[in-house]
Amino acid sequence: MFDPKTLVVFAAALVGALLLTTPTPGPLRPGPALALVPIALLVGMTSLAASPLSGETWGLTFGAYLVAFLIPRGNPRIGALGSALFIGCIIAWSALHDLSQHQLADALGIPIGCVMAAVVWRLVLRSIVRRERMHRSQSERIFEDALARAAHDSRKDLSEIRTVVEPILTRLAAGDEIDERFRNDIVRLEAALRDRIRVPRAHNRLLIDQIERLRERDVAVVLLGEPNTDGDAISDDLAISLARLIASVESGKVTIRVLPDGRAAAATVVMPTASGVEQIVLADCGKILSRI
Numbered sequence: 001m002f003d004p005k006t007l008v009v010f011a012a013a014l015v016g017a018l019l020l021t022t023p024t025p026g027p028l029r030p031g032p033a034l035a036l037v038p039i040a041l042l043v044g045m046t047s048l049a050a051s052p053l054s055g056e057t058w059g060l061t062f063g064a065y066l067v068a069f070l071i072p073r074g075n076p077r078i079g080a081l082g083s084a085l086f087i088g089c090i091i092a093w094s095a096l097h098d099l100s101q102h103q104l105a106d107a108l109g110i111p112i113g114c115v116m117a118a119v120v121w122r123l124v125l126r127s128i129v130r131r132e133r134m135h136r137s138q139s140e141r142i143f144e145d146a147l148a149r150a151a152h153d154s155r156k157d158l159s160e161i162r163t164v165v166e167p168i169l170t171r172l173a174a175g176d177e178i179d180e181r182f183r184n185d186i187v188r189l190e191a192a193l194r195d196r197i198r199v200p201r202a203h204n205r206l207l208i209d210q211i212e213r214l215r216e217r218d219v220a221v222v223l224l225g226e227p228n229t230d231g232d233a234i235s236d237d238l239a240i241s242l243a244r245l246i247a248s249v250e251s252g253k254v255t256i257r258v259l260p261d262g263r264a265a266a267a268t269v270v271m272p273t274a275s276g277v278e279q280i281v282l283a284d285c286g287k288i289l290s291r292i
Helices: 004-020 030-048 059-066 076-096 101-171 180-198 205-216 235-246
Strands: 220-224 253-258 267-273 276-282 289-290
Touching: 004 030, 004 059, 030 059, 030 076, 059 076, 059 101, 059 205, 059 267, 076 101, 101 180, 180 289, 205 220, 205 235, 205 253, 235 253, 235 267
Parallel strands: 220 253
Antiparallel strands: 253 267, 267 276, 276 289
């Protein structure tokens, strides 16, 4: 049977454990944190008095943990104060009972070790939290910069589209006659907008201007590619090479495909020639890799 004193000590240890591990997002409130100090002293000193270092002193270890681990729990001042009181009580108790230096060292080893472990734990946690916050702030800045660039690019695209579309819309609003020539202008405008949305990487004025000239000569031009803006736009060298290749086409159909990044070839052209149809493969630098 446990005597009443032992039951009180166990109950106090349970309350202390529950207080220390209270699931809160931050440090313990001052009240519960301060309450841990007398609880730890009660558990530790009662255990020490019952088994003065000659037997099992579990309470000494448990009490030392209760106050020391307030430090990594987010209450470093109260934890330091409680640990100092705990160590002071051990020294005072050893002086009253004439303990040897070896026995005193054994008694102080546990609370001092707990404080050292708690301080190291606290420093490591702070370092981890600081790095995590820095990483999150960097990620947020990168995300905000990406949003700002996307908004800027969107405004720029809308402005350019408005510049192209506005003349046609103005003519429609003014009630101009929709004759064959006007319909062809609308068809070419629709094709240009479709290319811009479907293959944004191919939007290089050196190539787009040549495509518009071909369409004005009633040459059908189909532009293919990846429907996203993740990759870089085609280089000026490639745009110049493509424009030069298709410049001589007077009729028929021209198909230009911009290939995804990471390939040796950057674009292909299928175009009519005097002998039939030819497929030309080009590198990003504009060099012709093959003709079929």
